[in-house]
Amino acid sequence: MASQSQGVQQLLAAEKKAAERVAEARKRKARRLKQAKDEAQSEIEKFRQERERQFKEYEAKHLGSQDDAALKIKNETHEKIAAMNKQVGVHKDQVIERILQLVNDIRPEMHINAKKE
Numbered sequence: 001m002a003s004q005s006q007g008v009q010q011l012l013a014a015e016k017k018a019a020e021r022v023a024e025a026r027k028r029k030a031r032r033l034k035q036a037k038d039e040a041q042s043e044i045e046k047f048r049q050e051r052e053r054q055f056k057e058y059e060a061k062h063l064g065s066q067d068d069a070a071l072k073i074k075n076e077t078h079e080k081i082a083a084m085n086k087q088v089g090v091h092k093d094q095v096i097e098r099i100l101q102l103v104n105d106i107r108p109e110m111h112i113n114a115k116k117e
């Protein structure tokens with residue numbers, strides 16, 4: 001009976017040891033998975049940063065920066081305003097004279113839709 005009890009004890013000890021080894025293996029597996037996930041995340045971040053840098057270079061090369069576009073638009077606007085102001089200065093007297101002619105030269109006429117009787 002003692003040998004049976006001792007055999008059962010050995011089996012229980014072996015089972016406990018096996019359970020500990022399985023638990024330790026699961027922990028190692030979980031650590032390896034976490035490490036692999038962290039490494040993959042790091043690689044993804046590096047790749048994203050590299051692609052972002054390439055995109056910025058492409059954008060600067062082909063489109064110019066936003067500051068350049070804004071400056072270009074601002075300069076074009078100032079040029080157009082200056083041209084308009086120049087035209088106003090050139091034609092101002094003629095326009096004023098024409099407006100005064102139209103205001104002072106009044107010719108009463110019947111409207112074309114008015115019935116002629």
